[in-house]
Amino acid sequence: MTPLQRISFVAFWFFIVTSAWGAKDYGLKPLQIATDTYVLLGKNEHFNFRNGGNIVNTGFIVTDEGVIVIDSGPSRLYGEQLRAAIGRITKRPILKLFNTHLHPDHILGNQAFEEFPIAALATTIDGIREQGELFNDSMYRLAGAWMAGTRVVVPTETVQPGSLEIGGHRLQLIEMKGHSHADLMILDQTTGVLFAADMVFHGRTPTTPHADLGQWLDALDTLSKLDFKLLVPGHGSVVEGTRSIEQTRDYLRWLRSYLNEAAEQGMTMAEVLQPDAPPSITGLAVFKEEYQRSVTHLYPAIEAKALRLGRVEQE
């Protein structure tokens, strides 16, 4: 090896090692959206090596007794940086972390809150116990070194839906279904802020890996009647009123009817992947990737049902 080759060899490995293990910073900045209430907004993107999985909204409420945290983000590192960000806003203790549902971007920061009660709906706890490791593995593939040292921490406390008075805030813990098998929303009746979790997406294509579209659409009807001022979606910017609920509903209705019609017309999956959709649908962030994922999860069953029905009609 010539000296020049030696220098390039060392420089190459120095670059690889520092970019893989160098200090990663999610740059979390709590945004105050109401009295005592903060959110940390994720990017409207798919998971990648640049965003480190920070595509999700987390939040916290600083009550008189202490802090209520809502979701812990996609990695141990995110959880630690979320905790540090909370510490820059308040010196009050953390009382409890809620996990809204089982998906990895909402729960893999739990490790940083391990000494506090971590609460979730019973079905969510079962889901994390059964599928958490699988999610963790796939997040390593999608976000790389940001995931270093992340392990699954299963919630320790089962949420009973209903009212919770805590440090001057009256919280309603609401159980929904549709985005996943159990979706927890938190409505702070004191401030009028609704943490809607992934039941609502804003400006971003909804994800459907565990979705039941019919249940989700029914739940959105209930949700739009709730009394709130400001809605924090699971993904996308914070918004007043019901606009983001309508947007989520429009997308899910379009998805359901497009896939059903495609199946009735006998379209192949390859054909379905080139959809004819209005700009209000295709203009949502991450449309291409999420739509493709949805077709892969949902179309085989819809196609099989259409074939069965077709056969019954012919008999």
Ligand SMILES: [Zn+2]
């Ligand atoms: Zn989700």
